[in-house]
Amino acid sequence: MYVNKAVSTTFVLLWITQTQETRLDSSPAFSVTPSSSASTKPLDYFDEEKFISIKLGEEINLSCTNRTWSTMLFDTWELKNTDKTCRIAHSNSDPAVNTCNDGRTITNTTEGRSQLYIPSFKYTYEGIYTCETAFQRGSHKILFKLSAIVQPEISGRIEYSTTDNHYVAVCEASNGKPNASISWSSDENVTEKVTYNRNRTFTVESRRIIPYSTSMGNVTCIVSHPYWNESQTYTIPYIRGTEPGSSKESQWIVLFALIGFFLIYIVCIIVFLLKFKSS
Numbered sequence: 073m074y075v076n077k078a079v080s081t082t083f084v085l086l087w088i089t090q091t092q093e094t095r096l097d098s099s100p101a102f103s104v105t106p107s108s109s110a111s112t113k114p115l116d117y118f119d120e121e122k123f124i125s126i127k128l129g130e131e132i133n134l135s136c137t138n139r140t141w142s143t144m145l146f147d148t149w150e151l152k153n154t155d156k157t158c159r160i161a162h163s164n165s166d167p168a169v170n171t172c173n174d175g176r177t178i179t180n181t182t183e184g185r186s187q188l189y190i191p192s193f194k195y196t197y198e199g200i201y202t203c204e205t206a207f208q209r210g211s212h213k214i215l216f217k218l219s220a221i222v223q224p225e226i227s228g229r230i231e232y233s234t235t236d237n238h239y240v241a242v243c244e245a246s247n248g249k250p251n252a253s254i255s256w257s258s259d260e261n262v263t264e265k266v267t268y269n270r271n272r273t274f275t276v277e278s279r280r281i282i283p284y285s286t287s288m289g290n291v292t293c294i295v296s297h298p299y300w301n302e303s304q305t306y307t308i309p310y311i312r313g314t315e316p317g318s319s320k321e322s323q324w325i326v327l328f329a330l331i332g333f334f335l336i337y338i339v340c341i342i343v344f345l346l347k348f349k350s351s
Contacts, residue, residue, distance in 0.1 A: 118202070118215040125221040125250075125298060126193045133179075133187045136203035137212050140184035145206040147178060147186040153199035162186060195220055195272060222273055223299040224248025228308035230291065239282040241308055243293035246275040253296040254278035 126132055136147060141164070148161035151172060158172035170177060176197075179189045186205070190197060201216040224245040231240040245252035251266050251274035261281035268274055278293065290310050296303040 118213045120214045121217070122214065123217045123219075125219050126190075127221050127223075127299065128193060128195070130193050132190045132193060134190070134201065134203070134216060135185065135187045136214050137205040137207075138185060139205065139207055141180070141186065142184065143207045144186065145208070147205045148203065149178070149188050150202045151176070151199065152201075153197055155196045160188065193218075193220060220249060220272075221299055222247065222249040224252045224273075224276075224295070224297055226295050226304060226306045228291075228293060228306055230308060230310055236281075237284050239284065239286070241280045241282060241291040241293070242277065243280075243295070243306060243308065244275065244277045245295050245297070247271065247273040248276075248297055248299070249273045250298065252276050255294045255296070256280050257292065 124132075124134075136149075137144070144164070146161065146163035146166075148169075149159065151158050151160070156172075159169060160172055160176065160178055161169040162178045168178070175191045177189055178186055180186060188201070188203070198219050199217075201218060202213065203216070204211060204213045225247055226243070226245055228241070228243045231242060232238075233240055241256075243254050243256075245254060247269060249272065254264065254276055256262060256278070258280075263279050265277045265279075266274055267277070280291070280293075282291070291308045293306050293308065294303050295306060
């Protein structure tokens with residue numbers, strides 16, 4: 073009887089052990105999911121990125137946030153330009169900082185919002201502007217990329233190719249930034265060349281080949297550029313005398329005129345001598 077009880081007890085213990093092992097094996101693996109509130113932004117993270125083109129000499133205001141100083145802690149700007157890097161900052165607790173010392177400064181609007189004021193944009197102000205604003209429950213970072221925009225100068229002319237026997241209408245948009253776009257009434261036989269100038273501007277030269285058999289007159293090109301709200305139409309005047317053979321014809325005319333003048337001069341001398349002898 074004691075043996076049977078011992079055997080029964082042994083079977084019960086084995087069954088309990090197997091049941092616990094099965095539950096352990098079937099339980100999911102333990103994992104930790106990080107809380108979103110614990111995540112931090114990397115140093116090179118920006119909430120916004122903005123690309124702005126500004127006309128030379130134009131003033132501009134850049135805002136990092138729409139919040140007012142009633143909720144802000146500080147507003148700081150890092151300026152990386154062509155010729156230097158500087159910093160401008162305002163804070164509720166620390167003195168203001170401005171290492172630029174060139175007229176760019178932080179100002180406040182009538183509503184109490186902070187903004188970076190640039191009185192007159194220059195080539196040297198091109199570059200990357202990063203701002204960070206801290207307020208009571210967070211911060212905001214924006215990266216600005218500023219570039220100058222320069223109006224191009226338009227010119228044109230008519231050339232004649234003596235080797236290929238055709239006209240060439242040349243339309244040029246020089247010293248503009250960014251480079252201009254030139255189009256014609258017809259895109260056939262058109263070539264374009266873009267040159268980067270030392271003053272950081274671009275010159276675009278568009279050449280349109282016109283067969284000599286075409287009846288020539290004034291030629292029109294269309295120049296587009298971000299500086300203008302509308303495209304500019306430029307008329308290239310056709311000046312007679314640029315057609316093939318005109319230079320040779322003019323040379324013959326001059327030659328005949330000289331010969332005629334010389335003959336008249338000789339006749340006058342002969343007439344004068346005859347009158348002189350008869351007297």
